Amino acid sequence: MALNDTPPAAHTGAAGHVPLDVDGYPVAPRELALEQVHMYVRHGERTPVGVRMSAPPASIPEHWMFCNTARRFRAAVAGRAAAGPLDSEGEDESLRLRRVVERRDGTPAIGECLLGELTDVGRESTYNFGRALRELYVQKLGFLPDTVHSNDEVYFRSTNMPRTIESLQQIIHGLYPMNKSAEDFTPLVRIRNGKDENLFGNTLACKRLEVLLVGFAQAAVAAWNPSLEPLDKKVSKYLQGPIRLDGKPRASGVLDTVRAAEAHGIPVPPEFKEKSVLDVIEKAVVQEWFADKTEEVRRLGMGPLLSDLASKMDRKAELGAQDPLRILVHSTHDTCLAGLCSTLDVYDEKWPAFAASVTFELFRERTDEAQRASVWQTLLTPFRRPPPIEHYVRVRYQNRNLPLPFCSEEGKHLPGAPEFCTLAAFRERVVELTPKDYEAECAPPSNRTSS
Structure with a gap:
């Protein structure tokens, strides 16, 4: 069943929301070329996950009437003879549905949201986030193709929650609307089983x-x-x-x-x-x-996610153009964004806003390969190879660069630009944060064997 992907009507903005600043984006130095982008986006505006302060004098509504767009569904079903098998071929028909919240007394409430549900406001902000991604990485930087042709070029993943899945659908529609998607392209939205999830500290598995x-x-x-x-x-x-x-x-x-x-x-x-x-x-x-989380908490909480990220960056750095994957968008929660920033020692101790994002950008140094090879052939013996091309990682949050403290030493960042951490230094810290045996480390104390 597919959500109607018509963007919601314009909204004046939301408290705490910081739109992606395309005009203020700091372009990298000329000697660096952007190779890959990893984004972790908090879902859009939602209703509270519980009813609170609804009684006077606070009188915050118990029922939130902000879910009109989200209620319209359309699904394609195969037309078939009454006695035919379910998988028989036939003309496509359109099945229209309108979902509605039923209150305790049995009354249907058109436009009412469920607790914790993405609202029309949240659908708009995440759609606009996708549009801003397109404006930045397609139109301004020319980093992404104008039209997407394959899931080898893009990676979309969400936690298994309706509000994050729907947020990701809106981001995709803003980044690559239908008229900018190849006719045979259908984006994959990846969702992991609960025991395999690493977009937040997984207390279910650990x-x-x-x-x-x-x-x-x-x-x-x-x-x-x-x-x-x-x-x-x-x-x-x-x-x-x-x-x-x-x-x-x-x-x-x-x-x-x-x-x-x-x-x-x-x-x-x-x-x-x-x-x-x-x-x-x-x-x-x-x-x-x-606050004050130990290295063990960081390792078991965000370590698996950072390990995934670093592995994909390593692959891109090694294969270059042979790896066509350029952008990875993950739709997740406030705890992921704050957890990442806290683990990397760059947290501002503010609760992440709706549709906020943490971005990891991978760059490589630009080189004249022919000149570089020629110089090294004359200077070194045939048994030596030219030095590898250096790669750098820049982390951004709420339109700000976040220089990583563990990359502050000389030689661990681009000279004169501490926000560009060398991939080697970034990887070194991620290795420290990666559990060596996740299942063993996650076992409760009573299940551990004494050394």
């Missing part, structure tokens, strides 16, 4: 990681609840209780509801607009989820 994260969360409760206590006199009347990391609702849930409401133009209590209030809540929640 029980040791779950134990560690629960421990960090409990420690954060003890450390940061006292910082939230002074806010009670301002916000507890909206929560029917104090605001705490382990409260009901949890502070992370309060932050989620406030951010989602602001993104859709839903009024929130004025106290939640005060910087002094929201900053304390955000800082406590960020500390609960991401």
Whole structure:
């Protein structure tokens, strides 16, 4: 069943959302050529994952009526004789469906969103993100082809969640609309089984990681609840209780509801607009989820994903034009973006906005191959090869370059440009972050053999 891919109507923008800045994109130095782009994109604006603060005086709606475009479905079905087999050939027919939320009392609510669902606003922002990718990498840089012909050129992957899958569909439609896709091209949207997922810290597959994260969360409760206590006199009347990391609702849930409401133009209590209030809540929640994580947590959480990324970069660096893959877009969650930045020691300690992205760009140094080979043939013995072409990795987030601390030493980055980390230095750090035996390291303590 295919979603109707008509882009939603224009929207004025959403709180916290930072569109991809095409005009302000910093073009690499002339001596570098872009080879491959890896993008990790948070899904677009969605409804909260739980009903919170719906009672007066907060009165944030329980029912969110922002899902009209997402409700229209069209599927192609094969026409067949009444008694014919299901796979028999026949003329295509169109099966039209309109999905609707049914409330507890049985009432159908046209346009209502499910909890945690991508809204029309989120569909628009991710569609516009895809359009910005096209404007940047196709039109401005000429890096991607104007028309896509094969899945060997592009890679699209999502977590197995409706909001990330639908976000990716919108990004693809913005990047390569139908009139810019070859007639026989159908994009593949890759989705992994839960046990194989690495676009977030996989506590389902890694029980040791779950134990560690629960421990960090409990420690954060003890450390940061006292910082939230002074806010009670301002916000507890909206929560029917104090605001705490382990409260009901949890502070992370309060932050989620406030951010989602602001993104859709839903009024929130004025106290939640005060910087002094929201900053304390955000800082406590960020500390609960991401701060002070050990090397073990980084290895088990984001290590598998970074290993995947580095392997694909290594392949591109080795094969060059023989590997046609140029862009990889992953539709994922806030925890992936914050997890990547935290693991690489470049996290700004702000919760990632809807449709935010972390980008890893692979560059190679430009060389005159004929001149280079000639010089080395005269200088070196026949048993020596010319030095390999150097490759560099640049990381970007929220339209900013992020120089990686482990690439700061001389020789580990492009001279005069610390944001361009050598692929060798990047790979060296990723190797440290890659579990040597993931299953063994992920086993809970009771299942481990003593050394």
